[in-house]
Amino acid sequence: MSTDRLIYLPLGGAGEIGMNAYVYGYGRPGKERLIVVDLGIAFPDMETSPGVDVIMPDIAWLVERRDRIEAVFITHAHEDHVGAIAHTYDQLKAPIYARAFTSNIARRKMEEHGHPEEAITTVSAWPEVVQAGPFAVGFLPVSHSIPESSSLIIDTPEGRVIHSGDFKLDETPLVGEPFDPEVWAEVSKDGVKALICDSTNVFSPSPGRSEASLGPEITKLVEKAKGMVVATTFASNVARVKTLAEAGERAGRSIVLMGRAMKRMIEAAVETGVLTDFPRIVPPEDAKSIPRENLMLLVTGSQGERRAASAQLSRGKYQGMEMKEGDLFLFSSKTIPGNEKGVIRIMNAFSEQGVDVVDDSNGLYHVSGHANGPDLERLTAIVKPQVLIPMHGEHRHLREHVKIANRNGMTGVLAVNGMMVDLSGNQPTIAEYIDTGRTYLDGSVQISAMDGVVRDRIRMALNGHVVVTVILDDEDEPLGEPWCELKGVPETGTSKAALVDVLEADLAQWLARAGAKTLRDDDKLHEGIKRTVRNTSLDEIGRKPEVTIVVSRLS
Amino acid sequence: MSTDRLIYLPLGGAGEIGMNAYVYGYGRPGKERLIVVDLGIAFPDMETSPGVDVIMPDIAWLVERRDRIEAVFITHAHEDHVGAIAHTYDQLKAPIYARAFTSNIARRKMEEHGHPEEAITTVSAWPEVVQAGPFAVGFLPVSHSIPESSSLIIDTPEGRVIHSGDFKLDETPLVGEPFDPEVWAEVSKDGVKALICDSTNVFSPSPGRSEASLGPEITKLVEKAKGMVVATTFASNVARVKTLAEAGERAGRSIVLMGRAMKRMIEAAVETGVLTDFPRIVPPEDAKSIPRENLMLLVTGSQGERRAASAQLSRGKYQGMEMKEGDLFLFSSKTIPGNEKGVIRIMNAFSEQGVDVVDDSNGLYHVSGHANGPDLERLTAIVKPQVLIPMHGEHRHLREHVKIANRNGMTGVLAVNGMMVDLSGNQPTIAEYIDTGRTYLDGSVQISAMDGVVRDRIRMALNGHVVVTVILDDEDEPLGEPWCELKGVPETGTSKAALVDVLEADLAQWLARAGAKTLRDDDKLHEGIKRTVRNTSLDEIGRKPEVTIVVSRLS
Helix, strand or coil: CCCCEEEEEEEECEEECCCCEEEEEEECCCCCEEEEECCCCECCCCCCCCCCCEEEECCHHHHHCHHHEEEEECCCCCHHHHCCHHHHHHHHCCCEEECHHHHHHHHHHHHHCCCCHHHEEECCECCCEEEECCEEEEEEECECCCCCCEEEEEEECCEEEEECCCCECCCCCCCCCCCCHHHHHHHHCCCEEEEEEECCECCCCCCCCCHHHHHHHHHHHHHHCCCCEEEECCCCCHHHHHHHHHHHHHCCCEEEEECHHHHHHHHHHHHCCCCCCCCCECCHHHHCCCCHHHEEEEECCCCCCCCCHHHHHHHCCECCECCCCCCEEEECCCCCCCCHHHHHHHHHHHHHCCCEEECHHHCCCCCCCCCEHHHHHHHHHHHCEEEEEEECEEHHHHHHHHHHHHHCCCEECCCCCCEEEECCCCCCEEEEECCCCEEEEECCEEEECCCCHHHHHHHHHHHCEEEEEEEECCCCCECCCCEEEEECCCCECCCCCEHHHHHHHHHHHHHHHCCHHHHHCHHHHHHHHHHHHHHHHHHHHCCCCEEEEEEEECC | CCCCEEEEEEEECEEECCCCEEEEEEECCCCCEEEEECCCCECCCCCCCCCCCEEEECCHHHHHCHHHEEEEECCCCCHHHHCCHHHHHHHHCCCEEECHHHHHHHHHHHHHCCCCHHHEEECCECCCEEEECCEEEEEEECECCCCCCEEEEEEECCEEEEECCCCECCCCCCCCCCCCHHHHHHHHCCCEEEEEEECCECCCCCCCCCHHHHHHHHHHHHHHCCCCEEEECCCCCHHHHHHHHHHHHHCCCEEEEECHHHHHHHHHHHHCCCCCCCCCECCHHHHCCCCHHHEEEEECCCCCCCCCHHHHHHHCCECCECCCCCCEEEECCCCCCCCHHHHHHHHHHHHHCCCEEECHHHCCCCCCCCCEHHHHHHHHHHHCEEEEEEECEEHHHHHHHHHHHHHCCCEECCCCCCEEEECCCCCCEEEEECCCCEEEEECCEEEECCCCHHHHHHHHHHHCEEEEEEEECCCCCECCCCEEEEECCCCECCCCCEHHHHHHHHHHHHHHHCCHHHHHCHHHHHHHHHHHHHHHHHHHHCCCCEEEEEEEECC
16 A cells, blocks of 8 residues: 655745745655746735845745755746746756746746756647656646746646646637647546646636737727827737737837837747747837837836836836827736836826826726636536646635635635645645745845845834944943934924934933943843933834944943 | 906825815915815825825925915815815914814814814805805815715806815715706806816716615625625715615614724714714624624725724734624725735735625725716716816826816816916916925924935835944044944845855955045045945845944044
């Protein structure tokens, strides 16, 4: 009797949207051979992670088991799936497998970080499979908002598992393979142990629309535009970029690509043969000599990113181009929650320039890349898995998706980051809880979200920072007056005197009254100074700043 | 020939949604007698205003002309219209006029700040008018998402001006006066010089729905709920609170109000006779003895505010109550842009508790308080103003609203904060540009948004803060080693040594090499230390922190 087991362990992406990282294992408990599916990042914000560059899943669990990792499989080239491969390569050193387009993007990342490109192996689509220890893994093409997105067919000694990756059911996706229900029926016909499934759009009640539905509407919009037309979408949405470019071409406009990601993605799509017959592109430097009513710019920055082309155009010139009254700007995109203010800032800046802004509010110029509620049910009905495990979603999405599974007579498992699910046997069980978390790439350093570094930044941002310097002579007597430096704190308070003067006076008084015992004791000295600063500040400015105290003893 | 003129000057609310403050004046240029319409606040965020408590319009222009202010009129009791009255009272000392419900709320604010309640005069609805210098001002009831919202009929020697305030065209608003097209036709029949008009929902393409449409849907939802039902909305939306409470009552549930604002608003509505026959309320302490399937809690915090009742319930107990699996939580509200993450955080916390969350995504449980595009056209067609000046909107809203005016054969004026419009004569002209801006209430201190205090906080949040202390003896020679304190900066960098040690070593080296001339010159010394810290940090951690330098000279 074998004690081998099949495990599933999300380290990121289950209970949040972003930084996907899923582990599958097979073998004796604690000795499983492992594969990793996706190693993505999430993006920081001022509220929770100011100053941070990139957020990654904490992969400590994997690093400790590095010798057991057979391979890393990347389902597609979105940052939340591939973004962490270069940042984690030194720690994992595992071979990485992906399809051509994803590999192309992944290699650029590896190269930027000085990692060997050979770490990445390009794999053809299903039925090709990669043998990785006890697993045989194939890339089954699915439609999504980026070329060559794939579900993974993971064959294990316990049966077949399908990891959906990000997908939608688009039978006319324009670029890349359409959804093919027959292929899905074929791969599922011998029974599927578990479907680990995208949950992003589980709350969307209507079936998703096809990418092909957008072309005619966008063409109409561009044709009736009088000035220059500028459109933004995710650069990686190559099908959309093509739709936009073709609409421009049909309207007799020259197409200009702006923003680094836009050029990189189109380049990758052409290099890998994903993209053929894209309209002719005019470089920005030549665009200036073309009448603006004959131009269509396709630019980065659909999420309001401050340094992308959209934001730069909203503030003035970008690569010699400038918006003018009567121009049209199209957001062919959905604003991700949290990015609203940045997008609205750009819309208003364009409005000030007299530019008409069109967004997706009427539903004509964007479709989602994720399967909606009814689409999830449709796929599940084809696959008929024994177990459905929702992933790629916040807790509320996963929970709703489990409800759908149960409603359809399947076992649904709500597994969030850190919950190791044992898929062996007839009923899945929770085998273990693993500590998970977030790692911040902060400048060039990786720190844990729990380190307190970012917490200190948030505190300084909320409260300001007062630095107190006190010098004590060799008899532990104050030498001169205490000295305060203020940063992020109002200059004057209720007494109308400079706050720095009031603080220094109060500290001088406190020091004068403090006994020799206090002055000799660093802890007591710090505590007294801190209390004085915070009390005086509260009186003067109604708040308690962060306090840093430097005591220099000349003794 | 008179040189008197009629002016309109927005100081807040035109080019943004929030902190409304509009000035009207009549008289000789520079000698106009003034009235102020609304004195509201806006809310801070981590990205632009960390640590700030409240954002107000900069009223310096008004303060300089305080002796010319006849009165302040408050259209309704939302914070973005009334929130700044107590904070600005000391500077303006002008009499304040409002209808009963608004006065009730306003007096509470004045009282909290120790200002005289008598500063506020309660006025009845139109046709009562207040004579304020050259102006006669009446409060014409309009429907909105708070009781007794009013348009102002402002009669001037140059003719009638109507300031719409916030409004919608609701003929069945449940609480307060319905929209009455006949009254509007009546007040407009002798000609309206200018309509200054709410633009919030100018992009919404369908006519607005009535508050009355919600009751049946909410009742259905509550009736089929099995556990406890909790609903949140803006507390000031008294009609909605009543709709929710009545739905609960019909479903045989006891109603509990939770959150300070909820109690304050209902109290004000009852005190002023706005609200009659509200379902019986059970205090939270009695609710614990009622079976949860017989309870309906109405709570504050529809925007995800961390300290409001909704957020507290999502984290655990609040006033002895706790959510359980099978309970229902209803957001009878729309999430204001920028608040998405906070609301989603609560939704996910409830999901973890097994609570079903229902929001407005299907459009059944919330209606807006602002007139939609077609409603704006309808009102304008009744009023037929010579001039339409959009207000209460971001730039894009104002611009769209001007387009509607032009399409309907009216003169539309796009006037943003600081643009003084001369409404005298046949064509409006821009008379002057006034410096405007934002004042932050920061703890107990008012600071200008331009002061740099908040900028310093943001920089510390993004970059961290390094404090360097250097002591120079009476010969200007370094006494001991330089000392660094780090806050919000990673502890170790690429060299794997503690960053503080690397910095101190590099600074010691730099000081050892620095000549006497540098050591004697504060500027050079600061510059060298700062450069050393920033360069070393860049090498070690890939970023340049903020640097504060304390040089203590014993000489």
